[in-house]
Amino acid sequence: MKTLVIGTLALALSAGMAMAQTVRMGTEGAYPPYNFINDAGEVDGFERELGDELCSRAGLTCEWVKNDWDSIIPNLVSGNYDTIIAGMSITDERDEVIDFTQDYYPPTESAYVAGSEDADLTGGVIAAQTGTIQAGYIAESGATLVEFATPEETIAAVRNGEADAVFADYDYLVPIVEDSGGALMFVGDGVPLGGGIGLGLRESDTELKDKFDAAITSMKEDGSLNELLTKWFGDDITTY
Incomplete structure (x- = not known):
């Protein structure tokens, strides 16, 4: 049993x-x-x-x-x-x-990363990933929005001069800035979104x-x- x-x-x-x-x-x-x-x-x-x-x-x-x-x-x-x-x-x-x-x-905050401290965040070209809250924010900010399908492409746009800065989640950008050897830096103020x-x-x-x-x-x-x-x-x- x-x-x-x-x-x-x-x-x-x-x-x-x-x-x-x-x-x-x-x-x-x-x-x-x-x-x-x-x-x-x-x-x-x-x-x-x-x-x-x-x-x-x-x-x-x-x-x-x-x-x-x-x-x-x-x-x-x-x-x-x-x-x-x-x-x-x-x-x-x-x-x-x-x-x-x-x-x-x-x-949390979204942040700008650029290759220069003098990047124009209000009237320049800002990269953001398509369909994100960051892209929506830039579209209404007065800056020129350039959208990319992947986050890697937004970073590449800044590196190759296609964009003045990238706007993305702060925590995503931190290791990228740290690993850039000074080529990339945070600029401007953080923006709470979402x-x-x-x-x-x-x-x-x-x-x-x-x-x-x-x-x-x-x-x-x-x-x-x-x-x-x-x-x-x-x-x-x-x-x-």
Whole structure:
């Protein structure tokens, strides 16, 4: 009888594991340290580690899908994956199309980086990635906006003189400036934009949203989210 009970429990457990919901996590894979593709060709970074932990706490199985930024929302809506976890800031405009979890990365500043301290930020040419809140801000700033599909191209535009400066998330720009050997520098003032970063989901996926919200809350409460933020962004990062 004891053997039968143990066997039944093991079978039930294995069946439960097999029935765990697989959630396809859509990311760009081109925005370190938030997300990037490592030398093994796998999605890596802060959001990979965070996403795997969130899925574990929610009893879900993560499957990672890489998608270009400029089509990341349309492909979520059309069902190519189930979430966006790609450094996406929560904005009212995006919230009209998709839904968001609570933020897992606090509101932060965007910043300008240029090759000269004299860069013209108000009337010059500013590079930004297409479809970002930074591009939207520059479009209304009076400067000339030049958009690129990838963040790497925005940096290249400054290096080759195609743009006077790049405008992007401060935390994305920090390692680029540090590794430039003085060729690139922060200029002007930081600009607070967006309402933090959250997971994007289809508006119909309310149950999935609730599961991720609960997992994010638990990570905030036990301090593990702060540990991840510090690990990937340094001790100066704003934490919860």
